[in-house]
Amino acid sequence: MIYRTPLVVLCVTIIVSYFYMKSPTVTDKMANNGLLFISNAAKVQTVCQRASKYVKRVLYVKVKENSDSALPVLSKQIDNLYSKSQANNLDIRLMLKPSDTVKEIKTGYPIDMILYDSELAKEIDDLKHAVSTVTSGYELQSIVYLSGQDDSQNGPEDPLRTYENVALGGTFDRLHNGHKILLSQAALRATKLLTVGVTDVNMIQSKTLWELIEPVEVRIAQVLNFLRDINPDLEYNVFPLKDLYGPTKDDPKYQLIVVSEETLRGAKKINDKRVANGLQPMDVHVIGMAKDSHPEHSHEEEDKISSSNQRMRLLGTLLRPPVPNPNIPDWPYVIGLAGGIASGKSNITKKLKLKGAGVVNCDIIAHDLYKPGLPLNRTISEAFGKDVLTETGEIDRKKLGQIVFSDKAQLEKLNSIVWPAVIAEAQRQIRAYGESGHRVVVMEAAVLVRARWYQYCHQLWSVIVPRDEAIKRLQDRNHLTKEEAIQRVNAQPSNEEQIEKANVVFCPFWSYEYTQGQIDRAWQHLQEILANRK
Structure with missing residues (x-):
């Protein structure tokens, strides 16, 4: 019985400390930016993980101890801290100069909360006065540290060479x-x-x-x-x-x-x-490579933490917010879908149609306007010669393509004839969709960016694939030589031009499921925008 009371007290203390540690916000609200003081380098990863529950933007981490022996431990903690801190968007910054050698601590972002592990309780007043970027209304938060659950290293560390x-x-x-x-x-x-x-x-x-x-x-x-x-x-x-x-x-x-x-x-x-x-x-x-343990990690992505993975996760998200367009009606909400030849934009359009969007295909409009008896058919044959007509009087698109894709001046001449007629018909179809009750209409056009038709849209969504992939697809689909395919790709806006003003970008280069995920993300965010429109 003589040992039971202390044991009970110890257990209660540990339990209370545990729930204190697990609480996501002990304070009423999370701080934007925090500075965490830690007593020694061996605790960095453990204490930082607990402190991250109090800060949502930037968390600075400052180790107090100052000795050469701390450098190799700090080196290991750099790897531990950053490789294991991928679950949220918190920007953690481990400050490498020990606070014992610093009279003034400056940070790039203003500090709203100062945190410290419990072993620094007696020193925190001196430490906090060294912070020059602390805000006037900052909070002070102690982080409970449970001994025996740290990152201490066994045995002496090899010196770190500088x-x-x-x-x-x-x-x-x-x-x-x-x-x-x-x-x-x-x-x-x-x-x-x-x-x-x-x-x-x-x-x-x-x-x-x-x-x-x-x-x-x-x-x-x-x-x-x-x-x-x-x-x-x-x-x-x-x-x-x-x-x-x-x-x-x-x-x-x-x-x-x-x-x-x-x-x-x-x-x-x-x-x-x-x-x-x-x-x-x-x-x-x-x-060494740090393994990517992000919650959104896909088998399509690299196993390591990489910028490539981050860029892939941008697909289907809002890269830049839409700017209100007072020159077009509020409804229906028009998405301009751009993309180079063989980029896969038509498949993206089909998936958006399945979600309920009306579809206006400008390439089909142009094809229909080429039919015999229509003004555009006659104008094109007069401009490019009777050789571009088939025996039935239709425009031979392959022959016309051989003329315009090898001569920039001829291509511009064709565009000046076709574009005004196509956009006029596209706008008529958009109005018709709106009158029939469609809230969203997708206007698909290969020339949308170059023709600047995004000025008739509420948002611009662009589809890209790697240039070599587009050439290969075009060869297979249109039975062209590599030289012919390159010629046609070169006549199109580059991927950089396609995405320069895009609100959302898709890349259907990977699996069906990965492409569908991009579309689902874009559509979900679109619904949130539409819900806030009057």
Whole structure:
């Protein structure tokens, strides 16, 4: 009996602490941005996971301890923290300079809540006064820490080697946790200068959905923002990378290059070039691939955390909000569906029709207007000669295509004849759908972007596939030679042009189910927009 009371008290304490920890919001509301103080590096992943329940946008993590022995532990925690923090959209930033060496803590985003593990309770007043970006109405939150459930490492850690000048490169599109691991590990090993090459346009075209990659200026700004947050004391050189080598091939000051497993071959090529230039090869630190455990991860995507996966998840989502168009009626709600030849836009249209949309197909309208006896038939034969007519008097589309797809001036002449007639008939059909009760009408047109017909629509949705895939499909479908298929693809707007103003983008390059998922997402969001329209 003498031991029973303390045991009961201990159990109750643990249970209460557990429910306190599990509560998603102990405060009335979640903070936008928080700063979490942690007593030592071994606790980072465990305590950060608990703190994430209180913050919804950006969570800064600051380790208090300051010793060389903490660096290898911090290196392991970088991998643990970012590889296991994929379940929500919280932007976590592990600050690499221990707070014992910092008199003032600056952050890129204003701090609404200061959090700390319970072992820092006596020191929190001094720590919070060092935060220069705290808001006037910030909250203070203690994170319960249960001993025995941490990330402590067994045995001493090998020392972590540092270098004055460190280099790395990458695409860094929509900065994700895999990028944060790469950048943090590089920053942890640099004592003076960290140079980051951000791949420019000529180096990205082999990437999945490269057309959706953000402009290089945006990616550079994101990298700098993150690096300055995690260690403001380093000097940073972040620049557009035009080729594999950048400045590392002939600048002797670089001592270490940080790469991922998949870019290790690139590091070897750079070192070969350095040796050929009479320089010492750089040391190479290789970062392992972090597994993608995102809740939306699909078997169509890569297993690792990657920008390609993020871009694939953008398909079917609203990339840019629709701008009200006062020049067209509020109803029916018109979706302009654009896409290059052989992109698969007709199949997308069929799926949207199954969801209840009315469909206006501008290619069919043009085909019908070509029929004998109609004004357009006569005008085209006069403009391009009787040879473009079949024996029955119809327009021979293949012969007409051979003329216009090999001559830009001829194509523009045809467009000036056909486009006004087609859009006039399309608008008539749209009005008819509205009068019959349709709330949504999809206007499908291969020339929609080039003809600027999106000005007659409430939203522009675009369909793209890789250029090589479009050429292959066109060869198979239309029985064309590769040269003929290339000629026709070249006559169309590029994928970049198709999506430049698009609100939603689809890519039916993968499985039927993956394409259907894109359409389902787009349609669901459309219903939410329509529900708020008068």
